[in-house]
Amino acid sequence: MQVDVIVLGAGAAGMFAAIEAGRRGRRVLVVDHAQAAGEKIRISGGGRCNFTNLGITADRFLSKNPRFAVSALKRFTQWDFIARVDAAGIPWHEKTLGQLFCDGSAKQIVQMLLRDMDKAGVTLWLGCALGAVTRDGTGFRVDSARGPIWAEKVIVATGGKSIPKMGATGYGYKLAESFGLPLVETRPALVPLTLAEQELEPLKPLAGTSVAGRAVCGRIGFEEAILFTHRGLSGPAILQISSYWREGTGLTLDLAAGQDLAAGLRNARQAGGRIALRTALARFMPEKLARHVEIVSGFTGNLADQANAALDRLAALAHGFPIMPVGSEGYRTAEVTLGGVDTDALDARTMEAKSVPGLYFIGEVVDVTGWLGGYNFQWAWSSGWAVGQHA
Numbered sequence: 001m002q003v004d005v006i007v008l009g010a011g012a013a014g015m016f017a018a019i020e021a022g023r024r025g026r027r028v029l030v031v032d033h034a035q036a037a038g039e040k041i042r043i044s045g046g047g048r049c050n051f052t053n054l055g056i057t058a059d060r061f062l063s064k065n066p067r068f069a070v071s072a073l074k075r076f077t078q079w080d081f082i083a084r085v086d087a088a089g090i091p092w093h094e095k096t097l098g099q100l101f102c103d104g105s106a107k108q109i110v111q112m113l114l115r116d117m118d119k120a121g122v123t124l125w126l127g128c129a130l131g132a133v134t135r136d137g138t139g140f141r142v143d144s145a146r147g148p149i150w151a152e153k154v155i156v157a158t159g160g161k162s163i164p165k166m167g168a169t170g171y172g173y174k175l176a177e178s179f180g181l182p183l184v185e186t187r188p189a190l191v192p193l194t195l196a197e198q199e200l201e202p203l204k205p206l207a208g209t210s211v212a213g214r215a216v217c218g219r220i221g222f223e224e225a226i227l228f229t230h231r232g233l234s235g236p237a238i239l240q241i242s243s244y245w246r247e248g249t250g251l252t253l254d255l256a257a258g259q260d261l262a263a264g265l266r267n268a269r270q271a272g273g274r275i276a277l278r279t280a281l282a283r284f285m286p287e288k289l290a291r292h293v294e295i296v297s298g299f300t301g302n303l304a305d306q307a308n309a310a311l312d313r314l315a316a317l318a319h320g321f322p323i324m325p326v327g328s329e330g331y332r333t334a335e336v337t338l339g340g341v342d343t344d345a346l347d348a349r350t351m352e353a354k355s356v357p358g359l360y361f362i363g364e365v366v367d368v369t370g371w372l373g374g375y376n377f378q379w380a381w382s383s384g385w386a387v388g389q390h391a
């Protein structure tokens with residue numbers, strides 16, 4: 001088999017790149033070991049696919065080189081992708097924080113991409129394992145379960161390590177290494193965090209409790225829901241902060257984000273303070289959590305018994321609750337992989353490896369990781385578009 005362009009991986013980035021290259025008249029083959037294309041798209045966003053975000057800016061992506069993603073994100077924007085979704089007649093809505101979801105099903109996005117690949121004349125091989133990729137003359141030889149494939153250009157779009165059950169492998173990283181490209185250390189991101197047994201034990205009754213809070217790590221914080229789980233912490237605020245958190249550092253949780261607890265408690269005391277502290281706190285947060293904060297504070301007695309200084313300390317504790325995660329739930333549940341192919345080794349306009357002409361890396365396999373909320377798919381579309389104009 002001989003093609004112009006072979007795309008390794010039929011995920012979001014690979015399919016988009018194939019469409020763009022195919023539209024330029026290139027003979028494109030996409031190969032994936034999974035039985036279906038775009039499986040992560042299908043399950044994403046609770047089955048509705050949060051396909052982009054209205055607030056895409058490069059500072060919402062983590063990378064050793066934060067400027068790397070700028071070019072691709074500017075040349076194929078969220079508006080460009082929205083135009084594709086509109087042209088395909090897929091209804092969508094903004095849920096929150098600029099996050100755009102399908103009204104119906106994520107499968108509509110997969111179908112749109114498959115249709116566009118078909119129209120662009122792209123060939124798709126599913127259920128086909130990939131082997132070694134080697135230089136062959138001016139092009140490449142890619143070994144596969146269906147035999148060797150010769151291609152002028154190779155686009156690596158095999159994604160990250162998250163959710164191995166869905167076919168994620170370290171294939172792209174190994175391939176990069178085999179061509180001498182540097183990697184930025186990988187780690188699970190957008191992932192629930194775990195607590196040590198002694199910190200978890202008193203929090204166990206809170207499992208399943210969610211609070212509108214803010215999770216802070218160093219100078220960065222995210223104001224969204226925090227969920228207490230049987231193993232530690234989850235919810236969007238925690239998933240977001242997990243990309244910034246490192247072992248050995250703590251988080252502070254604001255358990256009453258956007259509320260002035262000190263003033264609220266004083267007002268409640270004035271209005272008749274013969275209520276338990278936990279009852280007063282429960283006006284600002286879930287009851288179980290209020291009970292926990294009261295216990296941790298060490299304060300006893302009624303609200304009426306507390307001096308201003310005590311209420312201020314209680315409020316400060318609830319607005320800056322310290323917590324020390326010890327790890328994460330790992331790739332089993334992580335939405336994405338932080339790190340990957342070092343962007344220093346890639347051309348930001350074309351995604352081509354600087355030292356290996358004709359070899360490209362796009363999507364999650366690259367050291368570009370977005371926030372939660374449609375950012376990672378936009379990176380897949382934008383980087384896929386960029387390579388599709390060139391390969």
Ligand code: FDA
Pocket residue numbers: 008009010011012013014031032033034037038039040041043044045046049050051052128129130157158159160162163166167168169170171172334335336362363364365373374375376377378380
């Ligand atoms: P992706 O992982 O999509 O595709 C890689 C492809 O390569 C797969 O089809 C895989 O089978 C194939 N492959 C891997 N190894 C191979 C090998 N050795 N041989 C052959 N094929 C191989 N993002 C977002 O923006 N909005 C959202 O709503 C969500 N929701 C979400 C939910 C869940 C549960 C997860 C796990 C992730 C998300 N994400 C998300 C993240 C998003 O899914 C992710 O960033 C993109 O899918 C990355 O696209 P890629 O094409 O780079 O990799």
